[in-house]
Amino acid sequence: MKPKDNFLWMAAGIGLLMGGIGIYLCLVGMVEVFSKRDVIQDVVTLGMFLLIANWALAGYVAALRASSVPSAKRPVANLLSGLVAGLVTSLILALLVIIGSKINLREVFITASPTLYNILTFGRGIQGLWVLIGVGALFGLAGAGLFLLPGRLRRPVMVGILVTFFMALFAGLFSVIMVNQGGVILRSSEWLFGQTGLTLPGALGLFSATFLITLLWSARGTQVRARYADLPKRPKFAILVASFLALVYVALMLPQVSGPFVAQVIVLVALYALAGLGLNITLGFAGLLDLGFVAFFAIGAYTVGLLTSYGQYGLVHISFWVAAPIAVLVAFIAGAFLGLPVLGVRGDYLAIATLGFGEIVRILAGSDWLSPWLGGPQGIIGIQKPCLGWLGPFIKVDVPRVCHGFELGGPVKIYYLAVVSAVLIAIIAWRLRDSRLGRSWMAIREDEDVAEALGVYLIQNKILAYSLGAAFAGLGGAIFAVLIGSIFASSMQLIVSINVVALIIVGGMGSIPGVILGAIVLIGLPELLREVSEYRFLFYGVILIAMMRFKPEGLWPSQTAKRELHREDDAASPVEKAEAPVETAEAEA
Numbered sequence: 001m002k003p004k005d006n007f008l009w010m011a012a013g014i015g016l017l018m019g020g021i022g023i024y025l026c027l028v029g030m031v032e033v034f035s036k037r038d039v040i041q042d043v044v045t046l047g048m049f050l051l052i053a054n055w056a057l058a059g060y061v062a063a064l065r066a067s068s069v070p071s072a073k074r075p076v077a078n079l080l081s082g083l084v085a086g087l088v089t090s091l092i093l094a095l096l097v098i099i100g101s102k103i104n105l106r107e108v109f110i111t112a113s114p115t116l117y118n119i120l121t122f123g124r125g126i127q128g129l130w131v132l133i134g135v136g137a138l139f140g141l142a143g144a145g146l147f148l149l150p151g152r153l154r155r156p157v158m159v160g161i162l163v164t165f166f167m168a169l170f171a172g173l174f175s176v177i178m179v180n181q182g183g184v185i186l187r188s189s190e191w192l193f194g195q196t197g198l199t200l201p202g203a204l205g206l207f208s209a210t211f212l213i214t215l216l217w218s219a220r221g222t223q224v225r226a227r228y229a230d231l232p233k234r235p236k237f238a239i240l241v242a243s244f245l246a247l248v249y250v251a252l253m254l255p256q257v258s259g260p261f262v263a264q265v266i267v268l269v270a271l272y273a274l275a276g277l278g279l280n281i282t283l284g285f286a287g288l289l290d291l292g293f294v295a296f297f298a299i300g301a302y303t304v305g306l307l308t309s310y311g312q313y314g315l316v317h318i319s320f321w322v323a324a325p326i327a328v329l330v331a332f333i334a335g336a337f338l339g340l341p342v343l344g345v346r347g348d349y350l351a352i353a354t355l356g357f358g359e360i361v362r363i364l365a366g367s368d369w370l371s372p373w374l375g376g377p378q379g380i381i382g383i384q385k386p387c388l389g390w391l392g393p394f395i396k397v398d399v400p401r402v403c404h405g406f407e408l409g410g411p412v413k414i415y416y417l418a419v420v421s422a423v424l425i426a427i428i429a430w431r432l433r434d435s436r437l438g439r440s441w442m443a444i445r446e447d448e449d450v451a452e453a454l455g456v457y458l459i460q461n462k463i464l465a466y467s468l469g470a471a472f473a474g475l476g477g478a479i480f481a482v483l484i485g486s487i488f489a490s491s492m493q494l495i496v497s498i499n500v501v502a503l504i505i506v507g508g509m510g511s512i513p514g515v516i517l518g519a520i521v522l523i524g525l526p527e528l529l530r531e532v533s534e535y536r537f538l539f540y541g542v543i544l545i546a547m548m549r550f551k552p553e554g555l556w557p558s559q560t561a562k563r564e565l566h567r568e569d570d571a572a573s574p575v576e577k578a579e580a581p582v583e584t585a586e587a588e589a
Contacts, residue, residue, distance in 0.1 A: 007066035011081040014065065015088025015140075018058035022093050025050055026120070029111035030535060035119055037532075038197030039168040047119060049165070051093070055136045058085040059143025079144045086140015087133065093120055094129045101126060156214035160207040167206055168198045170528060173262060180257040251419060255412045262528075264411035267483060269524040270418035271476045275500045276507070276515040277422075277429045278472030283501070284510035284558075285438060286465040287445030289351045291497050292338075292358025296331045296470035298365060298492040300477030302374060303327035304383065305487045310400050311382030313375050317394040317401065320386040324478045331474025332467045339466035343459055346448070358497060366489030379488035383481050385409045386417060414483045421479060422516070425472050429512050432468070441465055442510075442560070499523065502540060506547055508554025517556045 025031050035047030044052070059082030066081035097117050099105065105112035121128030122135075146154060167174060171193050178189035192202035217224075228236070255263035275297055282288045306315050307323035342353045365374050374380065382398060384391070389405015408414055432438050440461045443451035452458050481487045499522065507518025522543070526536045547554070553562050 007062075007077055007081050008084055010065050011062040011084040012088050014058055014062045015085040016092065018054055018061075018085065019089040019092025022051060022054050022089060023096055025054070026093070026096065026116055027109045027111055028535075028538070030532075031119060032111060032113065032116045033534075034532060038194070039165065040200055040203045041194035041197045043200055045119075046169075051120075051136075052139050055086045055089055055139035056143035056146070058089045059083070059140035059145075060147050061085070061143075062140070063144035063147040075148055078148055079141060082144020082147070083137055083141045086143065087137040089140065090133045090136020093136070094132050097121060097126070097129060097132070152215070152218055155218065156211045159214045160210040163210040164198070164203055164207045167192075168203070171197050173258065173528060176259060177257050252416075255415045260411045263415040264483075265524055265527045267411055267415050267418040267479075268527060269519045270415075270422040271480050271483075272500065272503060272523045273422045273516050273519040274418075274425055274476030274479075275473045275496075276503050276519055277425050277512065278469035278476075279500050280469075280504055280510065280512065280515050281429065281432065281441070281472070282465050282469035284504060284515075285433065285445065286441040286462065288462065288465060289347075289354070289501075290338075290466070290469070291351045291355040291494075291501070292361070293354075293469070293473060293500055294492050294494065294496040295338075295358040295361035296334060296473035297477040297480070297496065298361055298487075298489070299334050299470075300327040300331045300474030301481040301487045301492075302365060302380065302477075303330045303474070304478040304481045305380035306374075308384040308482075309380050309382045310384055310394065310398065311380065312397055313373065313380045314382070314397070317384070319391055320384065320478075320482055324475065327478040328471045328474050331477070332471040334474075335467035335470025336463050338470070339463040343462055355494070355497075358494065362489055362492045365492065374489075377489070379486055379490075381486040383485050383487070385485070386414075386482055408482075411483070414479065418479050418483075421475060425475065426512055426516065429472075433510075433512070437461065437464065502544060506543060506555060508557035510560060511554060511556050511558040514554050514556035514558070518554070521555065 031047040031050060033047070034050060035045040037046040038044070039046055039049045062081040062085035063078040066078050096112075097120050100112050100117055118125075120132055122131050124131060146157065149157065175189050175193040178185050178192075192198065192206065194202075198206065228239075231239075254266070275293065278296070279290060279293050282290050282293075304320065304323045304327045306313060307318050307326060308314070308320055310317060338354065338357050342350055345353050364370055366377055368376055370376065371378070382400070384401060385403070386408040387403035387405055388408070389403060392402035392404060394401055408417055440451070440456045443454065443456050444458065444461060444465075448458060484491075503518030503522045504515055505518075506522055507516070508514025522540065526533060526539065
């Protein structure tokens with residue numbers, strides 16, 4: 001039998017690959033650093049969970065590949081493949097421990113420390129290698145067993161594992177929220193969460209509840225959706241209103257029960273969502289790639305800083321509520337200014353041109369040439385906080401104006417301003433998408449020449465796309481300035497533009513809910529996991545590669561993007577679709 005036809009050879013190859021991934025996780029320090037956090041308190045650390053997931057994935061993939069070998073279509077072969085894959089993966093890790101005990105690898109890999117070897121051998125030294133090999137083989141077998149489960153059970157199991165892991169990952173956040181509620185919720189929190197993660201009873205209970213709910217929804221979900229679709233308009237509207245009011249209540253109470261840190265994270269997500277909604281018009285609707293989008297964010301921030309600061313560079317010391325519309329207008333004009341010279345540029349050349357514009361704005365803002373007006377490297381400090389009331393007169397430099405009313409002076413208070421602004425801009429973007437202007441942008445995105453031939457005025461529509469997108473980003477910059485209380489050119493790096501582009505791609509290009517979801521996934525979740533923030537860009541890379549490979553339309557794509565990216569699947573002829581099962585049956589026979 002040829003090696004390519006032998007499922008055991010295939011399983012060994014998968015084990016070698018996953019073993020290499022395991023060594024990479026160890027040598028970049030992820031296993032050691034993540035072991036400081038518990039998934040299940042005193043049972044499984046986050047670093048060990050990475051290795052367990054690696055072993056289980058090796059077993060699952062090996063069982064999947066074994067099913068493609070005609071001579072191996074038996075459950076025993078699937079389980080054996082998973083066992084071999086997990087065994088080989090753990091043998092590779094055991095080899096790392098053996099080599100590390102003989103050679104000082106820290107001269108090259110600083111993270112190849114005794115602490116890492118202690119984690120891999122479960123604190124037993126070289127004698128613990130047998131435990132490492134046995135545990136790896138066991139979880140490889142478990143991954144193959146997961147593959148063999150019927151589909152109606154496999155999905156609930158996977159959802160249960162993911163939900164339990166998510167709750168463990170953010171145990172600190174959820175426990176604080178539940179503790180602040182008191183009563184029964186407080187007692188539930190004490191049962192569910194320990195000091196460093198989920199308790200063992202809490203993890204088992206959470207997994208069981210998620211499993212049962214998912215299983216029940218898989219069985220009855222279609223009927224529930226059908227009954228909801230058959231409801232009259234009035235009950236549907238009542239359910240919609242009740243859901244909206246519940247969402248508003250949660251949004252209002254969240255900063256009060258979660259604390260200033262979570263409020264600041266949500267503000268940051270809202271600001272990136274504002275920038276993302278702006279770039280979604282330019283890139284998602286009109287198809288114009290802008291890599292200098294941070295420039296408009298900076299323009300909005302600097303405008304508010306100059307108009308409201310009570311520091312050295314303050315100009316007129318006006319209220320934020322007057323300065324913010326001016327900042328939006330200035331950003332709008334700057335968008336038109338950028339759009340004029342690049343009207344005839346397309347594709348990669350447009351990206352490079354806009355990248356240059358963003359760098360020009362950043363360098364000018366931090367230059368000595370403009371330092372008498374913009375502060376140069378020192379930036380603009382002493383930005384007046386928003387005041388719900390009226391401001392007292394300006395007295396002198398470095399003395400803030402007195403707010404006679406309610407001052408939005410911290411993350412918890414700025415939270416409401418940022419969230420309301422993001423919701424307002426999302427509604428505007430939604431209305432623009434379905435308007436005649438929005439359809440013109442989408443025609444330009446598909447084919448400029450055809451759009452022009454159909455009567456779309458390219459110059460006007462492109463400039464409006466740049467200007468409106470810039471205005472949205474300018475509003476985000478204005479709120480950012482009052483949140484921080486100062487603005488510096490060093491804060492406006494290219495990486496901000498890259499992050500905004502990435503969240504649009506991950507969320508779903510052209511999708512308004514997708515932009516918000518992308519901001520939560522790429523900005524909010526890493527901010528809540530500050531202790532592992534040094535690996536943020538590694539996660540970015542993995543997420544982007546996975547998205548482009550398995551879900552290129554995004555997490556919450558627009559219907560247009562779905563149709564475009566799955567056009568080949570939908571274009572299969574009825575004859576091909578009818579013949580496909582016959583060909584599959586013949587191949588299996």
